[in-house]
Amino acid sequence: MTVALSLNGVSVRFNGSRILDSVDMEIDRGEWLGIIGPNGAGKTTLLRAITGAVGFEGSIAIDGIKTSGMKRRDLARSVALVPQHPVLPPGMRVVDYVLLGRTPHVRAVTGPSLHDLDVVATILDALSLSEFMDRDVTTLSGGELQRVVVARALAQESPILLLDEPTTALDIGKQQDVLELVDRLRRERTLTVVSAMHDLTIAAQFPDRLVMLAGGVVVAEGDGRTVLDPELIRSYYSASVKILDDGAGGIVVVPLRSQEPMSDSKN
Amino acid sequence: MTGEEIRPSRLHWWWLVGALVALLGAGLLAILLGAVDLDARSVLLSVLDRVPFVDVDSGLNDRQEAILWELRMPRVALGGIVGAMLAVAGGSYQGSFRNPLADPYLLGAAAGAGLGATIAFVYGGVLPSGPIDTLPLLAFVGGVGGVAVTYAIGYSAKAGRTPVTLILAGVAVAAFLTAVQTYLQQRNAETLREVYGWILGRLSTVGWGEVWLVLPYVVVSTIVILFGARRLDVLSVGDDEAVTLGVDPSRVRLVMVLAATLGTAAVVAVSGLIGFVGIIIPHAVRIVFGSSYRVVLPLSVVFGATFLILADLLARTVAAPAEIPIGVVTAFFGAPFFAIVLRSSRGLGS
Numbered sequence: 001m002t003v004a005l006s007l008n009g010v011s012v013r014f015n016g017s018r019i020l021d022s023v024d025m026e027i028d029r030g031e032w033l034g035i036i037g038p039n040g041a042g043k044t045t046l047l048r049a050i051t052g053a054v055g056f057e058g059s060i061a062i063d064g065i066k067t068s069g070m071k072r073r074d075l076a077r078s079v080a081l082v083p084q085h086p087v088l089p090p091g092m093r094v095v096d097y098v099l100l101g102r103t104p105h106v107r108a109v110t111g112p113s114l115h116d117l118d119v120v121a122t123i124l125d126a127l128s129l130s131e132f133m134d135r136d137v138t139t140l141s142g143g144e145l146q147r148v149v150v151a152r153a154l155a156q157e158s159p160i161l162l163l164d165e166p167t168t169a170l171d172i173g174k175q176q177d178v179l180e181l182v183d184r185l186r187r188e189r190t191l192t193v194v195s196a197m198h199d200l201t202i203a204a205q206f207p208d209r210l211v212m213l214a215g216g217v218v219v220a221e222g223d224g225r226t227v228l229d230p231e232l233i234r235s236y237y238s239a240s241v242k243i244l245d246d247g248a249g250g251i252v253v254v255p256l257r258s259q260e261p262m263s264d265s266k267n
Numbered sequence: 268m269t270g271e272e273i274r275p276s277r278l279h280w281w282w283l284v285g286a287l288v289a290l291l292g293a294g295l296l297a298i299l300l301g302a303v304d305l306d307a308r309s310v311l312l313s314v315l316d317r318v319p320f321v322d323v324d325s326g327l328n329d330r331q332e333a334i335l336w337e338l339r340m341p342r343v344a345l346g347g348i349v350g351a352m353l354a355v356a357g358g359s360y361q362g363s364f365r366n367p368l369a370d371p372y373l374l375g376a377a378a379g380a381g382l383g384a385t386i387a388f389v390y391g392g393v394l395p396s397g398p399i400d401t402l403p404l405l406a407f408v409g410g411v412g413g414v415a416v417t418y419a420i421g422y423s424a425k426a427g428r429t430p431v432t433l434i435l436a437g438v439a440v441a442a443f444l445t446a447v448q449t450y451l452q453q454r455n456a457e458t459l460r461e462v463y464g465w466i467l468g469r470l471s472t473v474g475w476g477e478v479w480l481v482l483p484y485v486v487v488s489t490i491v492i493l494f495g496a497r498r499l500d501v502l503s504v505g506d507d508e509a510v511t512l513g514v515d516p517s518r519v520r521l522v523m524v525l526a527a528t529l530g531t532a533a534v535v536a537v538s539g540l541i542g543f544v545g546i547i548i549p550h551a552v553r554i555v556f557g558s559s560y561r562v563v564l565p566l567s568v569v570f571g572a573t574f575l576i577l578a579d580l581l582a583r584t585v586a587a588p589a590e591i592p593i594g595v596v597t598a599f600f601g602a603p604f605f606a607i608v609l610r611s612s613r614g615l616g617s
Binding site: 073080111114125130134 | 268269270272273274275495500503504508511513514553
């Protein structure tokens with residue numbers, strides 16, 4: 001296995017406080033790494049550091065080349081991000097939005113080539129978005145929108161795909177659709193995937209490996225069974241959970257109520 | 268599906284041709300109508316007569332020839348240039364700041380130019396004169412200077428170089444410069460009328476000199492802005508996402524604002540502060556033709572020129588022989604027109 005993405009002592013500070021504190025990580029080509037951790041753990045900041053949207057100490061390297069020395073354009077050809085809260089320009093059509101993903105490949109003067117349009121057409125097909133092509137992005141439902149944003153990231157044809165909590169606003173069926181889609185594309189296109197994840201059961205099911213961040217520090221790393229430990233979750237999430245077998249070799253994380261419900265009898 | 272089957276937004280040639288026909292029509296109308304009406308055939312022949320190696324008799328007498336070539340033509344040309352520049356600069360500002368209310372005067376260009384012009388009116392007599400008149404020179408320097416100070420403050424802000432920081436810095440700079448300008452104006456009440464007239468905008472005292480003075484700035488600024496259209500489309504998904512698409516938002520904003528400011532300051536120097544064009548033209552184009560800046564910016568150039576030529580025609584004919592300030596016309600006729608476009612649109616945010 002070759003290392004696609006490596007982080008070495010990566011720290012990020014905002015106004016003196018450390019959001020990330022010397023994070024080390026290596027992700028193999030074609031691997032799916034899930035990043036979990038409580039709110040404010042630094043998951044989003046970690047993804048932003050990889051895309052170059054936020055300054056950092058330490059080094060991040062793609063295929064051994066440090067991102068700090070790369071041009072923005074070249075970095076965008078290597079790493080694509082599906083943001084948690086994408087900004088939707090009113091009046092922009094789906095096809096134009098997905099075509100924005102070609103930006104790092106398109107010359108500003110000449111505009112997109114037929115090849116760029118072919119790439120977009122193929123992706124719209126693959127994600128069953130052809131019928132939405134002319135729709136205004138602000139009129140899409142949550143599930144449609146998430147596919148459109150993934151489509152834009154795929155249009156970058158970057159070997160590394162970052163997903164920032166890609167399923168937060170979706171119902172349980174759409175969550176599975178989007179993650180199965182990511183997994184299928186990962187296999188078809190040998191993508192390296194790094195996703196920040198909220199839902200621990202889903203985190204146990206999809207990624208190959210998990211990293212738990214808390215307070216900007218890596219506190220646990222390994223497969224689902226190792227990282228999703230009731231004691232770890234209690235100490236970093238302040239949550240009581242039970243880990244159950246799903247009957248198919250996987251695990252599920254079930255939240256437990258730590259005390260009996262309050263009685264309603266006073267009403 | 269293949270690339271040939273998808274239709275990304277683009278500027279259709281027939282839109283551009285239609286817009287250019289409208290511009291030509293407006294220009295011709297503005298050349299023919301006025302205190303002395305000229306007939307179209309004679310004007311056409313007179314134009315032909317100026318073509319090298321062509322010699323025809325236009326039938327116009329010397330006075331009519333002078334009105335055509337020394338009054339009407341330069342005025343229409345200047346109106347078109349100013350309108351085109353203000354409209355495309357407005358679109359550039361709106362895209363750079365992702366703010367529909369942004370106009371070319373947003374970052375202190377208007378306040379700075381106003382102060383420069385007021386200084387020229389008040390101290391014009393005692394200032395040394397150079398190759399360029401004091402008024403356009405100081406208005407230009409003031410406009411560019413206002414935006415430069417805004418940028419310096421916005422960039423040094425601890426909160427970071429966000430668009431909002433820049434806009435707020437612009438508010439502070441504009442307020443300060445306007446305070447100085449108002450003070451100067453009040454202390455020198457005899458210039459009040461001139462200053463007020465300049466602030467409302469006018470195309471009246473023009474010959475070809477003003478046209479040649481501003482044309483290079485406008486051409487360069489417009490070309491830079493048009494080439495940046497694709498970048499503005501990328502910026503519409505926000506600074507953070509623009510970075511992940513390989514675009515440096517601060518640099519795009521700097522280039523677009525710089526180009527828009529240079530062009531705006533140049534036209535303001537000769538025409539005063541003509542309002543409203545930079546807001547309504549890009550928005551009207553957006554509502555009718557679509558929101559991509561690759562459509563909005565080129566069409567804003569043409570429709571901005573058309574709009575201001577027609578506004579100036581009204582300004583000098585409605586109350587003839589008196590002239591209404593063109594800024595009054597752009598707002599008086601532009602606002603209801605814009606309201607109609609707005610009403611019949613599906614809405615910007617939906």
